[in-house]
Amino acid sequence: MLGALASAGLVLTLVVVLAVVRTGDDDKGGARAETPGGVTATSAASSSSTPGGSSLSDVSCATGAIVAQGSTAQKNAMDQWIANYQNHCSGATITYQPTGSGSGRAQFAAAQVDFAGSDSMLEGDQKRGADARCTGGVAAELPMAVTPIAIVYNLPGVDGLRLSPATLAGIFSGQILVWNSSEVSADNPGVKLPNTAIQGVHRSDSGSVTDTLTTFLDAAAGDAWTYGSGVGWEAPGGEGAKGSDGLAVAVRNTPNSVGYLDLASAETADLQTARIENGAGEFTDVSTDGVTEGLSSARITGTGGDLSFANDYSAMTAGAYPVYLVTYEIVCTRGLKSSQSALVRSFLTYVSSAAGQEAAAALGYAPLPEGLRSRVQAVIDGIA
Numbered sequence: 001m002l003g004a005l006a007s008a009g010l011v012l013t014l015v016v017v018l019a020v021v022r023t024g025d026d027d028k029g030g031a032r033a034e035t036p037g038g039v040t041a042t043s044a045a046s047s048s049s050t051p052g053g054s055s056l057s058d059v060s061c062a063t064g065a066i067v068a069q070g071s072t073a074q075k076n077a078m079d080q081w082i083a084n085y086q087n088h089c090s091g092a093t094i095t096y097q098p099t100g101s102g103s104g105r106a107q108f109a110a111a112q113v114d115f116a117g118s119d120s121m122l123e124g125d126q127k128r129g130a131d132a133r134c135t136g137g138v139a140a141e142l143p144m145a146v147t148p149i150a151i152v153y154n155l156p157g158v159d160g161l162r163l164s165p166a167t168l169a170g171i172f173s174g175q176i177l178v179w180n181s182s183e184v185s186a187d188n189p190g191v192k193l194p195n196t197a198i199q200g201v202h203r204s205d206s207g208s209v210t211d212t213l214t215t216f217l218d219a220a221a222g223d224a225w226t227y228g229s230g231v232g233w234e235a236p237g238g239e240g241a242k243g244s245d246g247l248a249v250a251v252r253n254t255p256n257s258v259g260y261l262d263l264a265s266a267e268t269a270d271l272q273t274a275r276i277e278n279g280a281g282e283f284t285d286v287s288t289d290g291v292t293e294g295l296s297s298a299r300i301t302g303t304g305g306d307l308s309f310a311n312d313y314s315a316m317t318a319g320a321y322p323v324y325l326v327t328y329e330i331v332c333t334r335g336l337k338s339s340q341s342a343l344v345r346s347f348l349t350y351v352s353s354a355a356g357q358e359a360a361a362a363l364g365y366a367p368l369p370e371g372l373r374s375r376v377q378a379v380i381d382g383i384a
Contacts, residue, residue, distance in 0.1 A: 056088045056355055062346035063091030064339045070096075070104020070117030073208055073262075074145035074327040077360040078117065081351050084359060092343055101208070101327075108330050109133060114340050115348075116330040117145075119208040121308045130330065137334025137384075141308040142376045144351060146295060146366040147325040148263040149212050150286040152271040154251050155179060155194070155258075161274040162187045162283040165313075165322075168276070169221035171258060172200055172213075174237035179256060187283070194256070201250045201259035204240030206231040212325040213260050220279075220313040220322065262325070263288070264364035276323060280316040290321030291366035298372070305333050305379045307372075324366060334384055345383040352376045 068078075075098040082094045096117070099107075104116035109129040121141055122130050130139035151168065153161055158179075163171070167183045170176035176183050180193040203210045214229040227234040239254075241247040244261055248269035251259045258274075263286055266273055275283035279297075284290050297315035302308040313322055329351070331344060350356045357367040368376065 056084060056350060058353070058355075059085070059088060059350045060346055061089035061092065062339075062343040063089070064343045065093040065095075066114040066340055066343050066347070067095045068097070068104075068113050068115045068117065069099045069107055070113075070330075071101045071119050071145075071208075071327045072098040073119055073147055073325055074117050074365075076264075076363050077145045077365050080359050080363060081347075081356055084356075085347055085350050089346070092347070094343070094347060105130070105330065108139070114336060115332075115344055117327055118330055119211070119325060119327050121302075121328065122330065134332035134335035137332050138304055138306065139330055140305045140333050140379050141302060141328045141330050142348070142352070142379060143295075143307060143309065143326050143368065143372065144329045144348075144376070145327045145360055146291055146368065147327070147364070148286050148288060148291045148321060148366055149209055149216075149323040149325055150261055150263045150266040150271075151258065151274040151276060151323070152248070152251050152261050152266050152269070153258040153274055154255055154271070156255060158188075158191060158193065159272070161272070162277070163274045164277040164283075165217060165220035166222060166224040169217045169225035171198055172202065172217070172238065173225060173227065173235045174200070175224070187277070196256045199254050199257035200238035201241055201247055201254070201257050202233045202235070202238050203247060203260075204233070204242050208325055209244070209260060209262060213323065216311075216313065216323045219311070262364075267364070276321065278317070278320045278322045279312070279314045280318055280320065282318065282320075284319060284321045286321050286323070288361055288364065288366040290319055291324040292369050293317055294320035294322050294324060295326075295366065295372060296320075296369040300375075305382065307375060307379060331380075331383060333379070333382060336383075341383055345380055348380045348383075349377065352380060 078096045086092055101118040101120060105118050105122060105126055107113045108116035109126050111133045164187050167187050170183055178195055179198055180195045185193060210233055211231045217225040218229045241250040244265040247259050248265055251257045251271055252269060273286050275285050277283050297312045297317045298309045299312055300307055300309045352373060361367050
């Protein structure tokens with residue numbers, strides 16, 4: 001534990017959260033990561049502590065240098081993890097370049113980076129290429145950083161708005177046009193809703209937050225959503241806004257509007273967030289604890305150490321919040337040079353530990369549920 005440094009760690013956490021730069025979407029292009037010439041995180045934190053107050057004393061340090069790149073959605077967590085690890089393990093240099101998930105996956109498959117961060121899983125030829133570079137092993141995909149996605153709204157006089165998946169789909173597809181419609185009213189019994197037009201706001205640029213929302217609607221909203229899922233917005237109508245900051249400004253400045261953001265961006269913009277119906281029929285507030293509950297019902301679809309999984313939106317898990325973005329670390333279970341594999345194993349052991357997950361939670365990420373976290377650590381323990 002931090003002991004005497006606990007209060008200092010808390011102050012550092014608050015500074016990091018207030019200063020954090022929103023980088024929640026990727027699959028943009030990126031340059032090859034050749035040397036530790038990108039951003040190598042540094043921190044004034046204690047070498048034996050994390051912002052959340054957990055100890056790094058159980059970490060067995062490794063030395064050397066490794067390079068990774070990929071998802072921007074996990075950048076803030078990765079920066080903190082690297083800073084904590086390097087302050088504790090002075091002989092290690094870890095560089096993470098937030099070039100986007102697509103670039104990270106491609107560079108990993110081409111053996112240009114030691115591990116990669118990704119918002120989506122390897123598939124087809126890219127998966128086969130990634131496995132081929134891991135001589136004697138496979139490319140394992142390990143869930144690590146989880147971001148809650150909030151439905152934000154600007155509806156004067158209405159607090160605690162409740163929306164079912166079908167109602168949310170109807171709003172974003174332009175089928176539900178006014179706030180006091182029968183569908184929205186059914187979700188909000190006893191609430192006086194205005195007879196005003198709904199102003200839907202979606203992302204005009206492609207990104208993983210849109211993919212997360214549309215994947216949820218495609219799976220949970222039934223026939224109310226017919227536009228599939230993906231990083232680009234396909235449904236008609238509504239207003240497009242570029243980036244998280246642009247969407248936050250549009251919702252804040254437009255009465256009767258509704259949109260979607262990662263939770264940290266929603267909190268920074270001080271926007272109201274809706275309660276979303278889960279598989280148990282509960283309308284739950286967006287929170288990191290709710291997402292952790294939701295993750296507990298996820299179904300592992302990968303094999304042989306690969307922990308890629310599918311969300312079960314119908315699971316009747318009490319308290320679960322159902323809309324969240326999972327980012328993975330892609331690693332070789334075998335095939336790296338011994339010095340690199342030792343450092344990858346040591347670093348990811350910390351990242352997946354209770355201490356590492358607590359450090360990410362202080363930045364607005366949802367900790368992995370214990371059952372999933374232990375499975376991730378078991379795969380990491382086998383990296384050689």
